[in-house]
Amino acid sequence: MLKFILRRLLQLVPVLLILSVLVFSLVHLVPGDPVDVLMGEGHTDPVVEAVLRAKYGLDQPIVVQYFTWLGNILTGDFGSSLYTKEPILDMIADRFPATLLLAFASAIVAIVISIPAGIVAALYRGSLLDFGAMGIALFGISVPNFWFGILLILFFSQMLGLLPSMGYVPFFEDPWTATKHLIMPALTLGTAMAANLTRLVRAEMIEQMSQEYVRTARAKGAPERIVIGLHVLKNAMIPTVTIIGLQFGGLLEGAVLTETIFAWPGIGKLAVTAVYERDYALIQGVVLFAALVYVAVSLLVDISYRFLDPRVKLN
Amino acid sequence: MMISPETKLLLRKLRRNRLAMIGVVLVSVLVLATVLLPWVLPWDPNKMDVRNALQGSSAAHLLGTDQFGRDILTRIVYGGSISLRVGFYVTFASLILGVGLGALSGYVGGMTDVVIMRGMDALMAFPGLLLAIALVAAFGGTMTAIVIALTIVGIPRFARVVRASVLQRKESDYVLAARALGKRPTVILVQDVLPNCIGPILIQTTLKFPTAILGEAGLSFLGLGLPPPAPSWGRMLNEARSFMEVAPAAAIYSGAAIFITVMGFNLLGDGLRDVLDPRTQSARR
Numbered sequence: 001m002l003k004f005i006l007r008r009l010l011q012l013v014p015v016l017l018i019l020s021v022l023v024f025s026l027v028h029l030v031p032g033d034p035v036d037v038l039m040g041e042g043h044t045d046p047v048v049e050a051v052l053r054a055k056y057g058l059d060q061p062i063v064v065q066y067f068t069w070l071g072n073i074l075t076g077d078f079g080s081s082l083y084t085k086e087p088i089l090d091m092i093a094d095r096f097p098a099t100l101l102l103a104f105a106s107a108i109v110a111i112v113i114s115i116p117a118g119i120v121a122a123l124y125r126g127s128l129l130d131f132g133a134m135g136i137a138l139f140g141i142s143v144p145n146f147w148f149g150i151l152l153i154l155f156f157s158q159m160l161g162l163l164p165s166m167g168y169v170p171f172f173e174d175p176w177t178a179t180k181h182l183i184m185p186a187l188t189l190g191t192a193m194a195a196n197l198t199r200l201v202r203a204e205m206i207e208q209m210s211q212e213y214v215r216t217a218r219a220k221g222a223p224e225r226i227v228i229g230l231h232v233l234k235n236a237m238i239p240t241v242t243i244i245g246l247q248f249g250g251l252l253e254g255a256v257l258t259e260t261i262f263a264w265p266g267i268g269k270l271a272v273t274a275v276y277e278r279d280y281a282l283i284q285g286v287v288l289f290a291a292l293v294y295v296a297v298s299l300l301v302d303i304s305y306r307f308l309d310p311r312v313k314l315n
Numbered sequence: 316m317m318i319s320p321e322t323k324l325l326l327r328k329l330r331r332n333r334l335a336m337i338g339v340v341l342v343s344v345l346v347l348a349t350v351l352l353p354w355v356l357p358w359d360p361n362k363m364d365v366r367n368a369l370q371g372s373s374a375a376h377l378l379g380t381d382q383f384g385r386d387i388l389t390r391i392v393y394g395g396s397i398s399l400r401v402g403f404y405v406t407f408a409s410l411i412l413g414v415g416l417g418a419l420s421g422y423v424g425g426m427t428d429v430v431i432m433r434g435m436d437a438l439m440a441f442p443g444l445l446l447a448i449a450l451v452a453a454f455g456g457t458m459t460a461i462v463i464a465l466t467i468v469g470i471p472r473f474a475r476v477v478r479a480s481v482l483q484r485k486e487s488d489y490v491l492a493a494r495a496l497g498k499r500p501t502v503i504l505v506q507d508v509l510p511n512c513i514g515p516i517l518i519q520t521t522l523k524f525p526t527a528i529l530g531e532a533g534l535s536f537l538g539l540g541l542p543p544p545a546p547s548w549g550r551m552l553n554e555a556r557s558f559m560e561v562a563p564a565a566a567i568y569s570g571a572a573i574f575i576t577v578m579g580f581n582l583l584g585d586g587l588r589d590v591l592d593p594r595t596q597s598a599r600r
Contacts, residue, residue, distance in 0.1 A: 014429075018437035029453045138585075142578035144529055146536050147552060147570030154563055253442030257533055261556075271445055272537055275452040283449050291440040298440075 005303060012295060019295075020073070023288045024066050027280045078285040083277045088285035092267055098168050099266030102189060102258070103251040105182050109190030110197055111244065117194075118201025123228070125206065133198060140195025145254055149188035149261040156184060166263035185262045189254045193247050200243055204236035211235075238305075245301030249294040328590045335586020341579030349395035358386035360393040361544040371564065379564045381555065387565050390546035391572050397547045398528050398576060401461060405527035408466040410520055413473020414509070420474065421481030422504050432478070435471040443468040444533055451539045461540060465530045469523055476519045480512040487511075514591040521584035525577040532573045548573050 053059040057068055072079065078088040121133040157165035169178040208214065209232055217227045255268035263269070267286055274282035329335055358376075364384035372379045378387040420431040438446075447464040454460035484490060485508065493503045534540045535549030543550065548569045555565035 014433045015436045015440065018434055019440055022437060022441075026449055026453060029450075138578065138581060142525070142574055142581050144532055144570060144573045144577070146533065146549075147566075147573060150552070150556060150559070150566055150570065154559060154566070158560060250442070253444045256442070256444050256448065257536065260537060268445075271448060275448055275537075275539065278452070280453075283452060287441060287445055287449050290442050290445055294440045294442065 001306070004306065008299060008302060012299065015295065019291055020070055020288075021066070023284055023291070024069055026287065027284050028062070073288070078288070079281050081274075081279055081282045083274075083279045083282070088282055091270060091282065092285065092289050095265055095267045095270045097170070098264060099252070099255050099259070099268060101171055101182070102185055102255060102264060102266060103248060105186035106190035106193065106251055106254075107244065107248055109186050110193035110247075113190075113194040114197035115201055115240070118198045119205060119233070121198070121202045122205030122209070130202075133202070137195040137198045140191045140198075143191065145188050145192060146257040146261055148191060149184065149258060152184045152187060153261075166261075168262075168264050168266075181262075185258050185264055188261070189251060189258045192254065193251065196247065197240065197243065201236065201240055204239055205232060208232045208235045242301055242305050245297060245304070249297040252290050252293060325590055329586060332586040332589055334582050335589070338579050338582025338584075338586060341575060342583060345395060345576055345579060346399065349392060349399060352392045353389075353396075356386070356389045356392060358389040360385065360390045360546045371562075378568050379562070381551070381565045382558050382562075387551075387568055390551060391548070391569060394546040394548045394551060394569070395572065395576070397541065397545065398531060398573070401458070401465070401531040402524045402528045402580075404458075404462045405465040405469055405530070406520055406523045408462065409469030409473050409523055409527075410516070412466070413470045413519075414477050414516060416470065417474035417477025418481050418504055418509060421478035422485060422500070422508065428478075431474065435474050438467065439471045441468075444530065447530060447534060448537065448539060451534055456534075456539055456542055458541065461531060461534060464534075465527050468530070469527065473516075473519055473523070476515045477512060480515050481508055484508050484511050518584060518588045518591060521580060521587055525580040525584070528573065528576055528580070 050059075057065055060068070069079075076089060078092070080087050081091060084091075117133045117136070121130040124130050153165045156163045163184055164181055165184075167181055169181050171178045171182075209228075214227060214232060217231055218224075252268070255264075255266055256271060257268070258264065259266045259268035260272050267290065271283060271286040271290075273279075274286060362385065364380070367376075367380050367384040370376055370380045370384075376386050376388070378391070381387055381390070416431050416435070420428045447461075447468050450464035450467065451460050454463065481504075490503060490507055493507045498506075531540060531547065532549035532552075535547040536553045538550070538553065540547045540550055551569035552566055552573075555562075555569060559566050
């Protein structure tokens with residue numbers, strides 16, 4: 001097991017290197033000179049310019065700049081925001097709990113909807129229930145989540161006045177108010193994941209139900225409850241857990257739009273604000289951070305997959 | 316063009332797939348509407364008429380007017396051509412580049428494979444929309460920038476799908492036979508391997524289209540799409556948010572336009588997958 005984890009970590013090295021080059025070049029793609037941004041409009045003092053260049057290492061060759069930057073990242077220094085001058089890692093650390101809470105809540109919404117729906121659809125394949133579940137899944141996959149969120153606000157906040165239309169309350173400060181704020185964003189972000197998972201659970205169940213071991217279990221007289229509940233479900237859940245993990249990384253992406261709609265102070269909203277303020281250093285930091293989270297989650301999923309499915313050989 | 320018996324069979328199966336046919340109808344209606352309606356509708360999508368702002372639906376303005384008195388239906392129709400064009404360019408570009416890289420990776424193997432696939436892994440690690448936002452922020456909100464950003468996000472999936480099916484076909488008898496006949500590797504790849512990977516490529520293509528449209532809508536919703544007054548659906552939806560309490564129509568209709576378009580392509584994609592890959596059939600065919 002340890003050997004597998006080590007090998008998997010080693011495989012990550014080239015991916016992370018390419019990733020770092022991509023993120024680094026992102027800022028250097030920006031037309032114009034970063035020094036112009038730092039100096040502000042209308043300032044052209046060559047002495048100040050030279051000082052700034054030296055201070056930020058911009059007078060160095062690009063390769064040197066990259067390795068300096070990489071070295072800083074490796075020691076946990078993501079640089080500072082061009083706009084607020086705050087350390088970027090602190091800004092991310094401030095917002096990450098909100099995003100994490102939203103992502104977890106959305107994953108729970110998705111799991112609670114999709115697993116029963118997928119199982120029922122598979123068991124009553126071709127029935128109205130199946131058709132209904134697949135119809136809702138199609139809706140979930142096709143609906144733009146920013147529109148769905150707006151419709152929820154329109155209905156639950158404006159028409160019924162039941163839920164607050166925006167804002168965030170830390171969960172441990174006031175769980176009840178926090179939950180009320182969380183419901184609509186979590187529904188918005190969880191829908192697409194729920195739809196994908198419902199399809200997957202259904203497909204996996206159907207696949208498993210046609211396997212030999214199911215016929216054997218039935219032939220030896222095992223009650224249907226046991227056949228489905230124990231054998232089929234267990235085997236269908238292995239790929240499902242993997243996909244839940246992988247989609248969890250994908251939730252970060254949806255968070256950008258969802259957080260914008262509900263004024264949710266997470267890293268998605270931070271990224272959008274950074275774009276509006278042309279704060280390239282901050283954009284770079286958030287993109288890098290999100291990618292690292294994704295890589296870490298994929299690694300965990302990969303490792304847990306080996307635990308869940310003993311058939312997958314460790315080497 | 317000659318249609319092989321296999322293609323005919325597939326087309327017949329596709330025609331019998333009810334959901335796919337609904338998708339075909341939706342997509343055709345949309346394309347026809349964006350092409351033909353501009354000739355019929357009397358309004359200019361960007362002409363402001365502030366005295367008639369935020370009107371409900373009437374005979375003159377079927378879906379009402381927005382905050383500047385512009386006809387919502389007209390703007391949705393013109394917005395459709397932006398969405399469909401972005402969808403088309405992005406899908407086409409990701410298809411060409413993704414198939415190229417994937418085929419190279421799968422067919423040549425070795426170091427080439429390792430380098431390309433690790434690059435794709437790195438690209439896939441970025442949350443797609445976040446990467447697109449960063450790229451558009453860097454390049455500015457032009458059609459080209461949007462297409463490049465969404466294409467970069469779209470390539471890896473194509474490359475993976477193509478690589479996997481090339482690997483699967485590479486050792487098949489007809490490829491070995493072609494090799495024994497002394498055909499050049501590039502010729503084998505283009506003539507014998509890729510045509511047999513057309514199924515997965517086709518499915519990926521139909522599924523890329525709606526993702527690209529959603530991507531463009533998301534970008535323009537965040538204010539990173541084409542600059543105003545371009546009537547892109549995402550921007551319309553975002554602008555309508557401020558007037559939602561008095562006039563929810565614009566928000567509802569522009570979002571519905573995105574939803575219906577995306578659903579049309581998804582239905583078509585699902586139908587194709589049912590026909591080409593019977594293992595994953597949906598509820599009713």
